[in-house]
Amino acid sequence: MPSPLINTLRERRRRVYDDAKSLADLAAAENRAFTDDEQTRWAALNDELDTLDQRLTDLREQDQRAGQSEAAFANLLGGAVQTRSAADTDLDARFRAAILENDRRPIVVANPCERSGYRPGVERRDLATTSGGGLLPTSFFDRIQRHMVESSAILAAGATMLNSRTGEPIKIPRSTAHSAAAIVTEGGTITEDDPTLGSVTLGAYKYGFLVQITHELATDATFDLLAYLGEQAGIAIGNAFGAHAITGTGTGQPRGVLTDATAGKTGDDTTGGTFTADELIDLYYSLAEPYARSAAAGWLMNTSTLGAIRKLKASGTGDYLFANDVPAGTGAAGTLLGRPVYLDPTMPDVGVGAKCIAFGDWSRYWVRQVEGLRFERSDDFAFDRDVVTFRALARLDGALVDTTGAVKVFEGGSA
Structure with a gap:
């Protein structure tokens, strides 16, 4: 199934193509050449079509490679790749069962940077306990990331996501001015004009919050606990990072x-x-x-x-x-x-x-994410109130690299 971004680009290409066709049809119907303004518009539309075609080709190749990687990984495990289905109630029931087993080992969301080409809301990963056993399939991580995107307009608008396994500072080189050429007379001196280079450093600021649920809530079969926790984690982290992505100073927080x-x-x-x-x-x-x-x-x-x-x-x-x-x-x-x-x-x-x-x-605008989203639990933190405490953690940074x-x-x- 094509990714949402591919569908968006296809729709954009259709509109650009329709605009170009209308321009050509109008000139043909009136049996005339383009005016200067129409020629400029025609050239701009064709340039955009070329850009969109190249972008669509790149994304299709990325999706194809991702599919091949999933198939190969599934063969190694001897099973099929799990994809999101409509059986949310079954997922939620298994999640409740895991809570009631009183297993105190943390739940860890797998690292999304294990595959290149990660895009918010597109990739799926399993939740696993620290022992390596599967606890929940795809949906929970998707929900966290989806709600983060909804809570941050810059992420939704198409910011570039950069994932890394460790959190040491990363320097990203960037050009701030290009070289400029000029006419040189015969025998004249060629002027030196070097490009201006700089860099932007992305670190990893830790965002986190706690959410608590009662034992009674965990056993309430009519309440979609999985969706609730995913929504709360995504909105909380997305709102906090999203605000810094716009107005952050870059000192002790991402650079807005x-x-x-x-x-x-x-x-x-x-x-x-x-x-x-x-x-x-x-x-x-x-x-x-x-x-x-x-x-x-x-x-x-x-x-x-x-x-x-x-x-x-x-x-x-x-x-x-x-x-x-x-x-x-x-x-x-x-x-x-x-x-x-x-x-x-x-x-x-x-x-x-x-x-x-x-x-x-x-x-x-580049967003750096270190490791995966961590979602961990504790039965001891609020033992006196018979509630289970969950914490969501994400390490993020961002800056306008151009x-x-x-x-x-x-x-x-x-x-």
């Missing part, structure tokens, strides 16, 4: 995208931080073309900002800028100027000097 994103448009000084339709269009086109046509390009804002944007209309046509059509599999709220809009409550409200809207290529202009922001002008 707003810390390094550059201003693409600053509002009028007389508007008190608000924006106009034309200013959003300016912000869109402030992004360099390679970033703007990336499959991971999109908008980031909070709900109140989107409420203001929904009222804006393009000058001349009177059409609303925001559209309710949601690209399949993205989890976006809709589209703005053809790109998906992601909502996150951590984004600042509209105001003087506020970076309330971000637009860019979210694959340039600060040359991969993400641009709208910054409200002064009053």
